[in-house]
Amino acid sequence: MAFQDFPGAGYLRLRGLPFSAGTREVSEFLAEFGIMEENIALGMNTQGRPSGEAWVQFLDVPSAEEAKRQKDRQRIGGRYIEIFGSTFEAANAATRNTTSGGGNMTIPDFPGSSYLRLRGLPYSATQADVAEFFQDYGVSTAQVIMGQEGATGRASGEAWVQFASEEIAAQARAGKDRQMIGTRYIEVFPSTAHEAAKASSRPTQERGVRGAPSAMPAQQMQVNQALAGALGFPAGLPAGTPEIDWNLYAATLSWYAAAAQNAACLGCKSWDRTAACSILIRAPNASV
Incomplete structure (x- = not known):
């Protein structure tokens, strides 16, 4: 549903609802504040299933x-409920914002909103993980677009996030850049509504090697792997290796490839291999 705005109304976002909860359970939870079922909008994920979130409209702030x-x-039931402030624009954007069939979602732009792009996400990360990462800044799953690789449609490790204002987005970037989701540190960059819309309408990256930087074409990656192999640097990582920073892998690979092109370096152990250590520690079957 979409809320009808009226002067002075206040809004809240609830998170952590049982997936079986409906508007009746939320209304009962907030009964002493005169909340009726028509004042409640339940969140849905991109598959059209309950997201565990709800937006509630109050008579006043x-x-x-x-x-x-x-x-x-x-x-509510066996789940404790987290409650965040919200706005008319955010509530309506969130509750209008799901699609069927599992396709990538769109984020309706509204005046004053601002955007950030995340890079380095675990490939298993979901919209809920990103929303939780920004929970202090009022972000819901409906304000998150997950990036996909071209051709394969697999997760690219990127996401776009909409914030209620430029000020909140700036605070979120300052507070979350280089922080961790799982075992990965996340880089956060300014973005735009146009970039977020492009990300939602089609896959965002063409990658010859999954997880490798889009700036390195597949052909160049293969050349670098062949050159670096002359110095014993692994052309890939063994199956079962914990998730690593592919940007670091590709950068280190490029460095080894450059060294391999210098004949004086072939077979030489005098140059520094420290840059690869963080990769190889997590890839015990590989050797330099």
Whole structure:
């Protein structure tokens, strides 16, 4: 559903709802604040299933603030519920924002919104993981677009995120750049609504080697692997190796390839191999 805005209304976002919860359960949870089922919009993921989120419209901002104070971390069923402030624009964008069939979603732009691009995500990361990463900045799954590789449609390790304002986006970038999701540190860059729209409409990266930087074409990667192989640098990583930073792998590979082109370096052990150590420690079956 889409909310009808009216002067002075307040909005909250609830996260952590049981997937079986409906508008009736949310209404009962907030009954003392006069919330009816028509004041509630449930979030859905890109497959059209409940996301565990809901947006609620209150008569005024003080009522929303008091509900957040009283109900944050209280329970519905066996789940404790996290409550965040929201806005009319964010609530409507989120609840209009799901698609069927598992396709990538779009983010309706609204005045004042701002965008960031994330790079370095684990390939297993989901919209929920990204929303949780930015939970202090009011981000829901409906404000996240996951990047995909060209041709294969597999996760690219990128995501685009919409924020309610440029100020909040700047705070999020300052607070989260180079922070971790799982075992990966995440790089955060400014972006635009246009870039986010492009990401949602088609795969975002053409990669010859999964996880390798898009700036390195597949042919160049193969040349570098052949050259680096002359110095014993692994052309790939063994099956079962924990997820590594492919950007570091490709950069180190390029360095080894350059060294291999210098005849004086062939068979030489005098040059520094430290740059590869962080890769090879996590790839015990590989050797330099």
